[in-house]
Amino acid sequence: MREWLLPRKMLLIADKAEHMNMAQRVVTASLMLHREKALQRSDLGMLIGRTYLSLACVIIAGASMAQSSGKIRLQIDPPRTFTYKLDHRFTMQEADLELLEGAHHFSFWAPQRKVVDTTITMVGGTDKVFSLRLPFSTEYLVYQRDLRSYRKDMRVQRLLPVSATGLSLIYTAVKFGQLKKAHDKLESDRTAYNDATSPYAITYLKGDVIPVHKDEFDKARSGYRVAVGITVLFAGVTTYMYLRSAKRAKPEFHDAEKVRFDGLSWAPGVNGGEWNCGLTWNFTR
């Protein structure tokens, strides 16, 4: 608090007098500054005169500046990322403050949230808790809606074809397994033919067994070709959908409330609106 109430040099002096109240610190600091300047001029008489004058000022200021302060604790949602401007001048993030009594203006803001302006009146010597939930900004809600829509479209355009392609690949693998099995049967028939020790066994093998197995192989091969065709089709569709969906830009969130909070704002109007810009400089730093 001292940091924004007092000039830097005075702060250094005031730090030495922690036990004083605010008004006493101001006057004491003023007195000590006067003493430093007087010593530089080496004018002892003037120094004594000014010292008495300053002592008089202390008495007068002590009576006239008996303004007390109060403490306030800010409970803001979101608790970690909120920022506020105090009295349109000082940008701060501290949750615990000690303020002079009277009305103080606060502008609260957090990423993705709206700027909320409010005035808090401090009563001297009292502690206060201020709770506020910053509402989400309209831009963020629109961004969330667009993002949901984008993700849904991505699911439809990417996940669905990929899933279909994956299933068709599994189907192809199953069909290949059947084809391999049918092929193995024919290979075993060939081995059985070479090893046959009976003319009848050969006749039965060539007349009955092998034709049946060839038929099974032909069917399995047809099924496998169909499965490969489906997989190729789905792979093509997936590639096309990927390329198509890649052209769609992912929604980006531009926090207009931050611009507003930082001092630059867009005011829409009949003829297109205008930019408004505010500049705040903390001279106490």
Place this chain on the structure above:
Amino acid sequence: MNRAFLFILPLALSLVGCLKDDVDPAKLTSNPLDQDYDGPALIELVSDTTRIVYDGLNPVDTVVEQIINVRADLLAPGTDYKLYVTLVNTGAVFDYSSEIPPPQDRAYHHVVPGVAYCYDYQLVVQFSRTKAYRFCTTANP
């Protein structure tokens, strides 16, 4: 993703190429017991002859005889077989069935000179017959 498909598709096509159906029953002809066997002859004709059979000094019959050789080395070791011979003459079939005929029956009897007489030779293995090898001899006493 696309690279994965570029890898998967040729793989799938190559797998199809690996699994060609090259088992054709008509082309299976390498087993000597097969009716369609086309390898080295399982039964070979060693010699043939036309012989006059005498009863003392009197000729009683004219017969045609053949001597054949079975290539047992073409069969699997330990294969048990019997010779099956059929006499073929002007449409008539003389079937010796699965019995190996006695030596006196292994001939055409009462042959006519100038006529060709044929024998069908087969092996009987496990109650079924192999390809028939036919050898013909013209009666020429």
